Amino acid sequence: ELFSEILNRYLTEATSLRNVGPSGAEKFYSGFMGGLFISMQKDFAINSEVESGQGYTDILVIPREKSGRAAVIFEYKVARTQEALAEKVQEALDQIDDKAYITRAQLYSHIEKIVKVGVAFCGKEAAVEMQSIELR
Numbered sequence: 033e034l035f036s037e038i039l040n041r042y043l044t045e046a047t048s049l050r051n052v053g054p055s056g057a058e059k060f061y062s063g064f065m066g067g068l069f070i071s072m073q074k075d076f077a078i079n080s081e082v083e084s085g086q087g088y089t090d091i092l093v094i095p096r097e098k099s100g101r102a103a104v105i106f107e108y109k110v111a112r113t114q115e116a117l118a119e120k121v122q123e124a125l126d127q128i129d130d131k132a133y134i135t136r137a138q139l140y141s142h143i144e145k146i147v148k149v150g151v152a153f154c155g156k157e158a159a160v161e162m163q164s165i166e167l168r
Contacts, residue, residue, distance in 0.1 A: 036158065036160035039068075043156045043158055047064065049155060052153065057153065058108065061153045062081075062108060065108065066091065069091060075096055079094070082136060084105075084134070085131050086130075087127075087133065090106050090108045092133075097142045101143060101145060102144070102164075104149060105133050106151060107125070107127050108152075109121070109123050110152070111153065111154040117152045117157070121161045123150070124151065128148045129148075138167065144166070144167050145167060149161070
């Protein structure tokens with residue numbers, strides 16, 4: 033809930049409707065999210081569009097061994113309307129499962145938990161849903 037709240041505040045304060053329109057919105061959101069995570073590189077490996085399973089995760093966050101035991105997989109979707117946000121969030125989570133995006137995170141021996149995060153964007157609003165998988 034806190035991540036969703038902060039993300040929505042950032043979208044409201046730091047984006048323009050011209051950037052998040054129907055043309056190129058997915059690339060904009062991907063770059064925006066990458067920018068949010070870049071400051072975490074000291075403690076986490078931030079992988080954008082990395083091959084995993086049967087596709088490419090939007091962002092895969094792997095903690096360095098001393099920084100934690102939970103990997104986070106982000107998948108983004110763009111909704112045409114605010115009413116479609118919940119459906120798109122579920123579509124993102126389903127894609128993580130359907131394409132086995134957890135495969136790469138499972139390769140790290142120190143990872144004990146994987147958090148799957150679906151994010152759906154519409155204009156300057158985002159919906160976020162997450163699910164956890166305990167590996168050990």
